[in-house]
Amino acid sequence: MAETDGRAGRPAPRKRADARRNEQTLLDAAARVFVASGVEAPVRDIAAEAGVGMGTIYRHFPTRADLIIAVYRHQVEACAEAGPALLASGLAPHAALTRWTDLFVDFLVTKHGLAGVMRSGNPGFEGLHEYFLDRLLPVCAQLLEAAEAAGEIRTDISAYELMRGAGNLCVGIEDDPDFDARRMVGLLTAGLLRPLTG
Template sequence: MSDSRGDAEHPARPKRADARRNEKTLLDAAAALFVTSGVDAPVRDIAAKAGVGVGTIYRHFPTRADLIIAVYRHQVEACAEAGPTLLATSESPHAALRQWIRLFVDFLVTKHGLAAVLHSDDAGFDSLHSYFLDRLVPVCTQLLDAAAEAGEIPGDVEAYQLMRGVGNLCVGADSDPRYDARRLAELLIAGLRQPH
């Protein structure tokens, strides 16, 4: 008889495709609301945006911290996966970099809220920060290398430095509606462009 608990004799089954889709829908809805309303957005608003009941959210994510951490990881993965796709589909490597930085800015606005929520669990946040760097620095490097090889930007721009600079531009973006971090990040990326 099979057991869904996932012990040594009976490993946990992978989630069904519809369960993965439902979870992705929840995480996309939560991420969108976190960007506009912060990580304290009401669960009922997240449920309404995702088209599910509040109970469904709590079934997937028993605590707000569980939901926020899942959104964080989901957004890191979305950013990581977007880089190669943008390189393959954009009009130029610089355009791909510009679009990727937009995604990164949206992610960072959410991340600042996450930092406040996880303030009491420094070890947990440190592991998430390492995960973030491990997944995103190589993607940014790939985008920068492609733009440099195309002669669109200087070849000495380091991914970590650029990401840190963009991160600094995002500080305060979640608390001041007059401050547009995306616009400043756009100006930064435009400024990298080599004249032709």
């Protein structure tokens, strides 16, 4: 029998936290499967990756659109939260920026097939791109500003330009298994460094 907190039989906060953790586990598993097989991957593959039954996934996400939107938002939030954490970790600002762009590339790779799905007319997909920009542009700007203030990088690139450049380097990677988007984006961020003098 489920524990309650005494308020009209509501589940205890621990149970709510457990449910949130279970949902995060499902989203992480779905993201991995999307990277490997695209957003049209069978739900049974996601269930197997998460170690749960298909019914568990449908209880959390009744439709594929619900699952895709949740994975997208989960990945955006993880990427947004990573920026300040990397800056606070003691890494040099340019190193923090480079680590963050690796995470950003991972997020972009997770979006395989998402563009087509977003054109499906499902109202749930409206506003996702704006949400993505609203959450991630300020984080990228914060990382760039820290690296600029430390004198590590040039000052003539904007967060939008860096994110757009990284995004362009990830276009079409599903059609070319020999193309390493993370390496190319790494070269892009390395190119931001100021040349050594003296």
